[in-house]
Amino acid sequence: MFGVPGDFNLWFLEQSITGDQVEFVGCCNELNASYAADGAARLAGISALATTYGVGELSSLAGVAGAHAEQVPIVCIIGAPPLDSMKKGALLHHTLADGNFTNMMNCYREFTVAQARIEPVNARQEIDRVLRTCLLEKRPVYLQMPSDVAGIATEPITEALDLRLPPSDPELLRQAISQIVSRLEASEKPVILLDAAADRFALTDLLLELSEKYGIPVAHLIPAKGAVSEEHPRSIGVYAGDGSATAVREAVEASDCLICVGTRFTDVATGLFSHNLDDSVQINLESYSVTINGETLNAVDATELLAGVLRRPVLVRKARGTFHSSIQPAVSFETDGNSIQTSSPVTQVSFWRSFQKYLQPGDVIVTDTGTSFFSSMKLSLPDGVTFIAQPIWAALGYALPATVGACLAAPGRRHILLVGDGALQMTVQELSTLFRHDLKPIIFLLNNDGYTIERLIYGVASSYNNLHPWQYGMLPRIFDEHDRSVVHRVETIGDLEKTLASTNKISKLHFIEVVLLRLDAPDSLMHMARRAAEFDFPQMRRLGAEDKTLRKSKLQGLGLSGNGKKATPMGNGN
């Protein structure tokens, strides 16, 4: 449980620390706490967020909305004013002082799947209802806990929360199983296409069994990165419309039986809607329904459905071979034409090439929504790697606090944070919480001196895309009273190799500032940014001029003419 104390939740927090079933982790602010809760829930299955009324809960709303978008279950527990004072409409601090006590919950209603105000008379029922919804729908829920209700005793709880879904309708289930089996038997080119939901609803293993049984290649959308390892023999990699590798695109778009799992064809997942898929060949599984041939069968549990399909014998086993080696290159980063010399400046291409080799099975990778996210999409992930990001909500600043949550939820694993300078500035104080709990992630700060992803879309040299330069390398010293960290500054390929090697030897938090040129970005991101500009500002008159600037800068070595060939360190030592 992550959060921040406030007068209305102090009694509740006191309950939580007197037992031993919940650990409360104080964060520096509430938005950061919500991101930390998100990161923890990705690995632990669920987490909680404890904030105070009004000022606290509204500050974390953006992070909770992000968890809704990304299907992450968080129990938001808000310390509210005393029950009676709310019913009477008292003029209290942390409100608009107008007697309105419905406005906060109204906001959360938009971004959570269940809400309740806890009163003594309904507490047991309402808490159970809300928790159950959170766990079954894998999305955030909202519990408003009046300050004077928090410590009231009820009868002891004797039964575990009932988390069973209702059983599927037997006839619809049978019908769905038969239809899917027939389609698979008849199909020449079936493909499984995963989205994040496959992972959230624990369907991936069943799908891989299906893949094995029928010899079906498995592609994934960007939000399902890491759900299946790129090393899996049937994984063919990411499908992203015209941003896909040619062979993946052909396999997916030419499929005559596309088994989709919770797919949402968003702008980011499809290279701005460049996907070209035939609706009629799709079988869409949701957690409790399935759509086949355009007809939706409700009351069909996806787990029962897949288990049922797997129980049927394969009548016609088609020889579909192994797709992996022919489609997915082991390392997909293009070389940049330079021979690799240790004195060469590090670039996006050389960084990611080295980073690919640095990855180990079981790593947890957290990326923020900048160049690091888009580059990570091309990584070939070893087995058991968890990839944490916000492919839909895409909030800058998410990744550092999410790393706090991830480290606490999976302490035995290696955690790697990839974050840009714009993102780091947003939520930087959560470095404090890493040190407070003696956590030791490896942090790569990709410092490209400004909001590079915005520059690539529009305003390449405009002042609003600039950031104030920080002495980033000094940051750990603010928080680190016990010499628990090592700071590295990486400008060359040699620096990078030496730094990466040292992280395996020294068990400390590593803070690695990688100095990159302002406009250095993988070609895939350049392409995506151009698309985004066309989508967002179709009538924009300066687009031609912008493009010329971008092309020129690229020729001149990816900085901007004049200032900032490299992100400039400040003068006063490091």
Place this chain on the structure above:
Amino acid sequence: MFGVPGDFNLWFLEQSITGDQVEFVGCCNELNASYAADGAARLAGISALATTYGVGELSSLAGVAGAHAEQVPIVCIIGAPPLDSMKKGALLHHTLADGNFTNMMNCYREFTVAQARIEPVNARQEIDRVLRTCLLEKRPVYLQMPSDVAGIATEPITEALDLRLPPSDPELLRQAISQIVSRLEASEKPVILLDAAADRFALTDLLLELSEKYGIPVAHLIPAKGAVSEEHPRSIGVYAGDGSATAVREAVEASDCLICVGTRFTDVATGLFSHNLDDSVQINLESYSVTINGETLNAVDATELLAGVLRRPVLVRKARGTFHSSIQPAVSFETDGNSIQTSSPVTQVSFWRSFQKYLQPGDVIVTDTGTSFFSSMKLSLPDGVTFIAQPIWAALGYALPATVGACLAAPGRRHILLVGDGALQMTVQELSTLFRHDLKPIIFLLNNDGYTIERLIYGVASSYNNLHPWQYGMLPRIFDEHDRSVVHRVETIGDLEKTLASTNKISKLHFIEVVLLRLDAPDSLMHMARRAAEFDFPQMRRLGAEDKTLRKSKLQGLGLSGNGKKATPMGNGN
């Protein structure tokens, strides 16, 4: 205009920097930007906040809600997805990817007084309507600006925005004037009681004229701190229920004609509802209505009303004398019994005694909602001092970003920030924006090693009220590439006196860490905290034990037994 760029608002930001009427100030994150906009609007009369859809606007919602509570006009301009994509329900990033494009505005509807989605067909009318509402109601408004609409040209604007209120109903106005004059003539003990609205609606000068004309003493509620200087001959100081000075309490509660201006008797303003006022003697002025003898007259403009009252001759001038000297002590900080030696450790009492002398006419004081806010209430403010805080919304972390806005809005004045360690950790990155714009406030960090205000309410020694200790004195070096700051660490009264003197000599940003004991707080805050605990947790069983701990700690010198006698600096140098 404060904000953060995002892909949906880039074209809008480009418009704003091509003209010369708006300055865009990029902040480190959106919550901070909203606080900065609030600080600027307090001094400039209005400000704007530019964020991107979803991720940006929800991150700043808490700050906007605060501006609503505190009656601060901010124009929130949200860069939204292209109009057509919203109408079609496209699955976009920065949304829940469910086609819902009303959820964000629904949240803002709760905390703004006008909203519009700008379309080419309605842009001129809707923008004017929303701006007019903002300026007339002194509260935030919401403009959703689709990315592809932002740069569209319309006919040039030829007329200024019409900001006139409709004229008062002449009969009701005449009636109100007569009733107020009769009441004043008949009254033996009239008192004017100001709330923040008097200042926001520019009524203070008229009220002081009224005070002068009839010899009426002027008290104020906490949110009106600074609206009238404590040096004003008729100012009798703050009324806060049983938290008032005895003479002020008697004057206000025994008044037979209490002229209230926009008063909201909130928990903080009234010492948890300890006020004792007779409704029947109150005359309540709002900007466009007045309530006299329990009857509300609508369509009465407060400015016209006061002007009308002032035009009437005084028939019976009662000798009411000057209240100031008899009621308001010049410096209200009690001594702490120690003789003042320069080697004595600085305490809350000695700090505020020195700070009182340090104040100059025209200062801008910004305090966060901790010990500094409650202590500031007892300051006697010189003429022309602006006092900026959040007495109602009370969000920790507000004050530092608000100082950015205040400095930019009133560059010629001396700006003083008073902030606690808990608050600083919340929004610390906005120090960056101070340096980016070469701003030079004097920053007092009152470091008492944790959430002291929460400790005083509940959980005096509980872990959730602890903070990770930072090397605060190193913070400016992260952001300050041009040697624009001086860092001070104050532990003794001698340190404090020397530091205060130096700020008058060296024109730089001064960052002054004042090291205080954990539980050192003015008695008024101790009292308030006890009240808050009784209000929030009336059934709390540990209150007795808590009190014992608090009393013991107080005896032991205001730290907590065991750890933290003083906020401990970290070992690695300063």
